Amino acid sequence: MSYTYDYPRPALTVDGVIFGLDVKGRMKVLLIKRLKGPFKDCWALPGGFVDMEDEDTDAAVARELEEETDTKNLYLEQLYTFSKKGRDPRERVVSVAYYGLVRPDALKPKAGDDAKEVKWWPIKRLPKLAFDHRDIVKMGRERIKGKVRYQPIGFELLPELFTLRSLQGLYEAILGRDLDKRNFRKKILATDIITPTEEFEGGVKHRPARLYRFDQKEYDRKVKAGFNFEI
Amino acid sequence: MSYTYDYPRPALTVDGVIFGLDVKGRMKVLLIKRLKGPFKDCWALPGGFVDMEDEDTDAAVARELEEETDTKNLYLEQLYTFSKKGRDPRERVVSVAYYGLVRPDALKPKAGDDAKEVKWWPIKRLPKLAFDHRDIVKMGRERIKGKVRYQPIGFELLPELFTLRSLQGLYEAILGRDLDKRNFRKKILATDIITPTEEFEGGVKHRPARLYRFDQKEYDRKVKAGFNFEI
DNA sequence: CCAAAAGTGTTTCCGATACACCCATGA
DNA sequence: TCATGGGTGTATCGGAAACACTTTTGG
Numbered sequence: 001m002s003y004t005y006d007y008p009r010p011a012l013t014v015d016g017v018i019f020g021l022d023v024k025g026r027m028k029v030l031l032i033k034r035l036k037g038p039f040k041d042c043w044a045l046p047g048g049f050v051d052m053e054d055e056d057t058d059a060a061v062a063r064e065l066e067e068e069t070d071t072k073n074l075y076l077e078q079l080y081t082f083s084k085k086g087r088d089p090r091e092r093v094v095s096v097a098y099y100g101l102v103r104p105d106a107l108k109p110k111a112g113d114d115a116k117e118v119k120w121w122p123i124k125r126l127p128k129l130a131f132d133h134r135d136i137v138k139m140g141r142e143r144i145k146g147k148v149r150y151q152p153i154g155f156e157l158l159p160e161l162f163t164l165r166s167l168q169g170l171y172e173a174i175l176g177r178d179l180d181k182r183n184f185r186k187k188i189l190a191t192d193i194i195t196p197t198e199e200f201e202g203g204v205k206h207r208p209a210r211l212y213r214f215d216q217k218e219y220d221r222k223v224k225a226g227f228n229f230e231i
Numbered sequence: 232m233s234y235t236y237d238y239p240r241p242a243l244t245v246d247g248v249i250f251g252l253d254v255k256g257r258m259k260v261l262l263i264k265r266l267k268g269p270f271k272d273c274w275a276l277p278g279g280f281v282d283m284e285d286e287d288t289d290a291a292v293a294r295e296l297e298e299e300t301d302t303k304n305l306y307l308e309q310l311y312t313f314s315k316k317g318r319d320p321r322e323r324v325v326s327v328a329y330y331g332l333v334r335p336d337a338l339k340p341k342a343g344d345d346a347k348e349v350k351w352w353p354i355k356r357l358p359k360l361a362f363d364h365r366d367i368v369k370m371g372r373e374r375i376k377g378k379v380r381y382q383p384i385g386f387e388l389l390p391e392l393f394t395l396r397s398l399q400g401l402y403e404a405i406l407g408r409d410l411d412k413r414n415f416r417k418k419i420l421a422t423d424i425i426t427p428t429e430e431f432e433g434g435v436k437h438r439p440a441r442l443y444r445f446d447q448k449e450y451d452r453k454v455k456a457g458f459n460f461e462i
Numbered sequence: 463c464c465a466a467a468a469g470t471g472t473t474t475c476c477g478a479t480a481c482a483c484c485c486a487t488g489a
Numbered sequence: 490t491c492a493t494g495g496g497t498g499t500a501t502c503g504g505a506a507a508c509a510c511t512t513t514t515g516g
Contacts, residue, residue: 001237002235002236002237003235003236003237003238003239003240004233004234004235004236005233005234005235005236005240005242006232006233006234007234007242007280007283008234008283008284009234009236009240009241009242009243009283010240010241010243010281010283011236011238011240012240012241012243012314012325049238050241050314052238052239052240052241052323053239054316055316056314056315056316057312057314057325058314078311078312080309081288081309081312081327083243083281083287083288083289083327084287085285085286085287092283094243094288094325096312096314163468164468164469165467165468180505180506180507180508181468181469182469182470182471182507182508183505183506183507185469185470186470186471187504187505204466204467204514204515205465205466205467205514205515205516206465206466206467206468206513206514206515207466207467207468207469207512207513207514207515208467208468208513208514209467209468209469210468210469394495395495395496396494396495411479411480411481412495412496413480413481413496413497413498414478414479414480416496416497417497417498418477418478435487435488435493435494436487436488436489436492436493436494437486437487437488437492437493437494437495438485438486438487438488438493438494438495438496439486439487439494439495440494440495440496441495441496463516464515464516465514465515465516466513466514466515467512467513467514468511468512468513468514469510469511469512469513470509470510470511470512471508471509472507472508473506473507473508474505474506474507474508475504475505475506475507476503476504476505476506477502477503477504477505478501478502478503478504479500479501479502479503480499480500480501480502481498481499481500481501482497482498483496483497483498484495484496484497485494485495485496485497486493486494486495486496487492487493487494487495488491488492488493489490489491489492489493
């Protein structure tokens with residue numbers, strides 16, 4: 001079966017810039033190694049074609065990531081649409097890029113159809129990327145950096161229970177600068193949207209830190225009441 | 232001539248949410264009345280199909296606006312890409328939306344190919360809009376509201392020379408709240424990116440206000456030096 | 463008892479806000 | 490001389506930033 005139109009049309013794809021944190025709190029990006037040309041054997045962002053029979057781009061990027069990484073319901077937001085001529089050597093391909101955040105324990109990379117390998121790469125040492133994916137990653141970093149201060153999206157990168165130190169480390173990683181421990185704690189606890197649990201981290205040879213939990217319901221309530229998250 | 236593909240493809244369009252200020256400082260949006268169906272005779276955002284032979288979306292939206300409004304070089308930024316099934320009753324149409332800011336004196340609406348009428352509408356009293364254009368306008372408003380505080384884009388809405396009062400009115404219109412005159416002046420002048428001229432407004436029956444100018448070069452210099460605009 | 467990270471308060475400083483009067487112009 | 494908006498300074502308050510020591514745990 002084939003489809004015929006009066007004017008040329010672009011292929012429509014989606015790409016996802018998926019951020020995660022490793023155990024030492026360093027930012028990582030999820031990449032796949034392409035099985036087929038163009039850019040065969042080159043690292044690239046996970047993504048693929050949008051099924052025009054019944055998908056929109058939101059659905060397409062969620063599906064692709066599920067296929068390639070075995071993760072559902074990760075935090076995803078539209079980033080930018082790339083449409084420059086020549087960004088795909090074959091033909092006109094317009095790509096709607098998304099960025100996403102994943103808890104490291106919620107994601108098990110697996111090989112899907114389009115990839116022989118799926119791997120977390122440190123954001124500071126990315127390999128050569130296919131297409132214009134380097135630009136897309138760059139834009140994703142900037143977006144998240146701008147957004148993290150005004151919306152509590154950082155929690156999407158942490159396990160459900162986390163220490164204040166790991167939360168601080170996350171902000172330091174994203175913002176690219178050190179924060180004062182006491183001021184950070186004061187400020188984050190003052191927002192009243194993270195609550196202490198009775199649990200503590202284990203497996204450390206020093207005093208174990210208390211574990212906290214992000215209180216989404218309380219946050220939603222506060223937002224409705226005019227509260228503005230800011231860190 | 233026709234074009235055939237193995238899989239169905241969407242038509243790709245661009246839409247522009249163009250903001251302007253009227254003489255009284257109220258926010259307006261530029262709309263066109265559609266000449267052809269669907270939504271014939273309905274008001275809609277200016278825009279149209281992207282020419283896949285040689286345009287990207289940036290070029291397409293600039294061209295469409297030039298055709299419909301006789302304005303070049305207006306401030307334009309990509310807003311969001313809309314791809315929901317059914318947003319165009321005919322077939323799958325994916326639209327890359329942009330928002331734009333225009334100086335009122337730089338824009339003369341004219342009727343182009345797709346429109347019988349081009350008109351500024353007050354943002355508070357928009358007519359019924361075609362497609363999902365109401366959502367697009369809404370998103371445009373939110374974006375500009377979020378952005379205006381951290382980037383000096385407001386000047387794009389004012390003539391080259393402007394009074395401090397009109398600048399304040401602009402911020403009040405976008406932010407939706409009143410600002411204190413003295414504090415506003417202090418803050419905006421402290422940034423040192425707007426410079427006084429020796430000219431004054433005319434045609435008023437009270438003391439004429441001094442005219443100022445946005446100093447783009449100085450702003451660029453400061454940004455490079457790490458300066459962050461904020462109001 | 464040593465190493466390592468957790469946890470905790472106070473002071474200082476700067477920017478945000480609140481606030482009221484005189485000035486220049488045209489009618 | 491009146492009406493209208495232009496233009497100016499100061500005091501107060503609150504949040505941001507700077508800053509160092511004690512506590513808990515495992516080894």
